[in-house]
Amino acid sequence: QQQVKQSPQSLIVQKGGISIINCAYENTAFDYFPWYQQFPGKGPALLIAIRPDVSEKKEGRFTISFNKSAKQFSLHIMDSQPGDSATYFCAASFGGTSYGKLTFGQGTILTVHP
Amino acid sequence: DAGITQSPRHKVTETGTPVTLRCHQTENHRYMYWYRQDPGHGLRLIHYSYGVKDTDKGEVSDGYSVSRSKTEDFLLTLESATSSQTSVYFCAISRGGNYGYTFGSGTRLTVV
Numbered sequence: 001q002q003q004v005k006q007s008p009q010s011l012i013v014q015k016g017g018i019s020i021i022n023c024a025y026e027n028t029a030f031d032y033f034p035w036y037q038q039f040p041g042k043g044p045a046l047l048i049a050i051r052p053d054v055s056e057k058k059e060g061r062f063t064i065s066f067n068k069s070a071k072q073f074s075l076h077i078m079d080s081q082p083g084d085s086a087t088y089f090c091a092a093s094f095g096g097t098s099y100g101k102l103t104f105g106q107g108t109i110l111t112v113h114p
Numbered sequence: 115d116a117g118i119t120q121s122p123r124h125k126v127t128e129t130g131t132p133v134t135l136r137c138h139q140t141e142n143h144r145y146m147y148w149y150r151q152d153p154g155h156g157l158r159l160i161h162y163s164y165g166v167k168d169t170d171k172g173e174v175s176d177g178y179s180v181s182r183s184k185t186e187d188f189l190l191t192l193e194s195a196t197s198s199q200t201s202v203y204f205c206a207i208s209r210g211g212n213y214g215y216t217f218g219s220g221t222r223l224t225v226v
Binding site: 006009031032034036041042043044045046049051089093099100101102103104105106107 | 145147149154155156157158159162164170172204206208209210211212213214215216217218219220
């Protein structure tokens with residue numbers, strides 16, 4: 001069962017544009033929503049994360065928007081740069097006895113053209 | 115990434131042979147995870163560990179086993195490798211709760 005659905009699978013943006021990646025989840029027990037960035041040949045690295053008690057979190061050019069009622073969250077990359085070209089994964093987890101297990105979306109390959 | 119290493123980085127093996135991948139951490143984190151990454155599927159959890167000798171199955175555990183005899187080492191074994199297990203395998207560590215993961219650099223496994 002795919003509990004986190006991510007779209008689009010691939011995205012092409014011009015330099016300076018806004019990149020938007022969306023995720024939807026099913027499990028209302030999820031209470032932690034991170035985004036990971038992965039460059040070719042490397043492991044994913046934590047980019048930014050949000051908890052459901054806030055609707056938005058911004059770190060530099062990266063913003064997470066969170067809609068609890070719709071069970072959706074999205075990553076916005078402002079002023080996209082060629083160096084942002086990477087694969088992005090959304091994920092979700094819940095505390096308690098889950099042992100911190102993350103459920104990942106399918107990934108989005110972002111290409112930013114100069 | 116600093117604090118977590120995977121070995122080998124690349125491996126080609128024949129169908130039916132056993133294969134063991136190693137994950138080693140120096141962060142003393144309690145939780146360790148093995149994921150596989152395949153196009154269109156994202157990262158899927160194979161097995162995880164919540165302490166020495168404490169392990170459990172993830173969503174794609176068939177054909178895999180794990181062992182954790184020390185805090186720092188988490189081994190993933192493919193008991194009899196099949197072509198469907200050709201993938202990139204990532205180990206991750208975490209302090210647990212909602213602290214997120216630190217991933218290793220991955221092992222690219224090809225089963226021929």
